[in-house]
Amino acid sequence: MTNTEPNTEPNTAKPSFDKHDPLAVDALLSEEELAVRDTVRRFCADNVAPHIADWFDRAELPGARDLAKQMGGLGLLGMHLDGYGCAGTSAVAYGLACLELEACDSGIRSLVSVQGSLAMFAIHRYGSEEQKREWLPRMAAGDAIGCFGLTEPDHGSDPGSMRTTARRDGADWILDGRKMWITNGSIADVAVVWARTDDGVRGFVVPTGSPGFSAPLMHRKMSLRASVTSELVLDGVRLPASAMLPGAAGLGAPLSCLNEARYGIVWGSVGAGRSALEAALDYAGTRVQFGRPIAGFQLTQAKLADMTLEIHKALLLALHLGRMKDAGTLRHEQVSFGKLNNVREALDVCRTARTVLGANGISLEYPVIRHMNNLESVLTYEGTVEMHTLVLGQAMTGIPAFRG
Incomplete structure (x- = not known):
């Protein structure tokens, strides 16, 4: 029996199969998204890839602050946030940047993620206008490094049971406690620290030069070795009332x-x-x-x-x-x-x-x-x-x- 159905296949030449993009996902990306991806890929190839195995071997991230400034110059820090010196890119563009950073090394992506998606995002979403103006432009430029203190030695998956406390002392807050596994901690200029108060969990913007604050480096890691991982120790850290993130109330x-x-x-x-x-x-x-x-x-x-x-x-x-x-x-x-x-x-x-x-x-x-x-x-x-x-x-x- 002869097949008389018309051939509906377009009479056009198909592109050759690309083993690096087998599903032709690039065709789903905008020119701007491709440009962001390619820029980050070149940056990593030129500035990180030649050194990353040695850094991992030595369990060091030398020049982390200089690396952050270079990334800030490219607009990678807090890139998906708007205003205050942030690039305001799409979520997809930010995702592509994360992909290229981690294709180089997870520790490099972690530096950017903690800076932008944890520390900067917390200030951007929940901070006062004063806090935003003080920290976000410098963090976006890589002139200030941030970290995020939530996980504790005995409380990881259950942060609601945290032991770090913040208590009132006149108009000030006094913070006591410890946080663990904190990326960027030992090189940070500011830490967003979460603590239990009489009114529930609240967030605080803590300059790392505050008396009673220390961030000893954690050693003997077999993973994320090219990343700064620290403990945060808060021993009677006194902060003004303005240090609290006003928009952040509760564990949410x-x-x-x-x-x-x-x-x-x-x-x-x-x-x-x-x-x-x-x-x-x-x-x-x-x-x-x-x-x-x-x-x-x-x-x-x-x-x-x-x-x-x-x-x-x-x-x-x-x-x-x-x-x-x-x-x-x-x-x-x-x-x-x-x-x-x-x-x-x-x-x-x-x-x-x-x-x-x-x-x-x-x-x-x-x-x-x-x-x-x-x-x-x-x-x-x-x-x-x-x-x-x-x-x-x-x-x-x-x-x-x-x-x-």
Whole structure:
């Protein structure tokens, strides 16, 4: 029987398959978004990539303040915020920047995320006009570094049980407590610190030069080694009444800041996974065993295909959430969806890429083990796998299960 149906396929030449963009996602991005992405990619290639393995090996981020100033000059710090010297870009543009930063290293993206999505966002959303004018322009330029103090030694997933306190003493506040795992802490000029008061959880803008404030560096990390991670110690830190964030009352305020940071992680984790995938693809094409490149073996091709599927599905998810955020419709449960999926899949991609590289996969001559170790931290900060799973579980069932 002859098929008489007309051929509805457009008679146009299809573009060639791009192994670096197999789903042609670039076609979904605006010229401005592509320009932001390419600018950040070049910055990382020129200023970070040549040094990052050595920094990771030495567990240092030398010249962190100079690096922040360079990023400020590019408009990367608080780039998705409006006014006060901030670039005011779209959420998608910010996400693409996070992707490229983390394709270089998670610690570099963390510096930018904590500065913009935690410390600056808290001041921008909840601060007084005086606080905004004092800190945001300098932070946007990289002239002042910020950190965000919520997690404590005994309270991570349950910040509502924090022990850090702020008590009234006349017109002043007195802060006492400790915070842990604080990115940028030892180089920060200002810390946004959350404390328990008689009126509930409140946020405070704390200049790090305040008497009683210290931020000892944390050592012996096997992850995020090219990142400044600190403890914050507040021992009778006296602050004026104007130090309190007037718009932040209750635990919802710091959690909203975490949601901003989680959004950046949705994109950034894709960058780490993409870097590992590209390293595996390049290596497989040049590593010869049994007289042929290992890319020609079926098991290796299966790994490369599976890694490609997961990374580019994660990219589509990040882009979808970014478009929703720009439209003002993105919910926190959807951010949990993205963070849970994308970090988990990126980590699995890194582990698979490590097997493609064999013994070389554990060498810092390649980026794979560095990304893999970093993502072990990204998997649990800004909400563990368990917490984001339960957020989705509650959204699906209507039943909160956080307390067993």
